[in-house]
Amino acid sequence: MHRIYAMNVVRRAMSLVLGMLLATPALAASPTAADRMLLEPDAKVEGESFGALTARWWQWAERMPIAPYYDPDGRLCEEEQAGPVWFLAGTDGTFNAKRECVVPAGRHILVPVINMRTTNPRRHGTVLPLPCAVLQESAAVNNERLGSAIALIDGVPVTGVTRYRVRSEGCFSMQSDAEDGVLAASDGYWLLIKPLPAGRHTLAIGANYANDEDEYGHFVQNFEYVLHVGGRTDDL
Template sequence: MRITRTGLAAAAMALAGTFGITLPHAAHGTQTEADAMLLPPDAAVDGESFGALTARWWQWAERMPIAPFRDPDGRLCELGQEGGVWFLAGTDGTFNAQRECVIPADRHILVPVINMRRSDVRDRRAAHATPKSCEALQASAAVNNERLGSAVVLIDGVRVSDVTRYRIRSDGCFPLIPEMDDDYAKTAADGYWLLLKPLPPGRHTVTVGANYAADDDGFGRMVQNFEYVLHVGGKSQMASAPAGMDGLLVAEGR
């Protein structure tokens, strides 16, 4: 079995990380303008459930010639994008990413906050190769997500009030490589995701910071940070960054 990490979170462009300024938390139950930009966890786009979209995200990331979570600056943003949902990527946990890209108007946007997958990749020539059950893969993928340290997401500088509401599990298991048969690289995914409604044309920012507070094969203490500057509907004139958005906020659990 192989475990990977990707797109698993990211962090906000805010003075907090560099100068110790604390972002205010939204009061419990208080909705923000950022919340209004999101679809609920039971949403579907073009007949695909939220869970099915996250599975397709993993398949997209696996088949790219260069892993999208290694993108340093947005140069890979357009690779493999198709359909009504545009995929963003996180990082592999080794760097803080600041990316800029142009996306078409009228696309929903899927954002990985922090997440895991477990895949059953077996050498079928080995006599001892025992397939893992979907239930076992689901349980393994859930471990770190049950120990979320923190998660901060800002959309155009406005904080999402409760990221934990958006824990999404794949609809059962799925083939990581669709061209292969269903049992090859059978995969379960679990994590925190946001599904944005189509954004108005113009310049927008999505900033993410999150970490696990668990111990699991080296991934349980993962901390990742990334920001996207999105030019929806075409390249727009660069504007000054929103106040408090010029340093990376690193999310840390205690």
């Protein structure tokens, strides 16, 4: 009765790295260079909480003429970007994305590892006003049953990706043409990356759910970015 959207990621080439991380708990005890690039889930950027940023990410994604999670190569990276946080997208799960983007210097970067959004359902064109708590519970279902998750920044793994589970603060309005005024809740795993030094950086993220009881319960996805911070660079 309701629509659930998932954005998530898994890369086949990262499976060996993931196995090593899972098999070697000691690695998780020592922060990596990638860990030090991240803000904690209780962080704020210019007064805006992590949870509020994830809600704004969904509003950004859904107001785009073409949803950014359909972007095949990074051609949509600069669309509708404003403010101190630059948004990156996952995919819809039907393809493996390799994207290249130019990101202005000094911007934080918000990217989903794996996440879901639930909205009020429609019946015969009428929005059914489900309580916010019901929407939140629905968005949480698969995130309670995460199968695996891995993220690499400049080839260095983030340890303990599951620490970065973030929920929207209550419910929020969707303002796209198709869903004007529809309430939504989101829940998932996100990375909020501190402003990166100027130059070329790489980001690879992967995750999957492990829930036999939901339509998206075995969602598996992967994407990679080459990020040119502060302007395009030809550095290898």
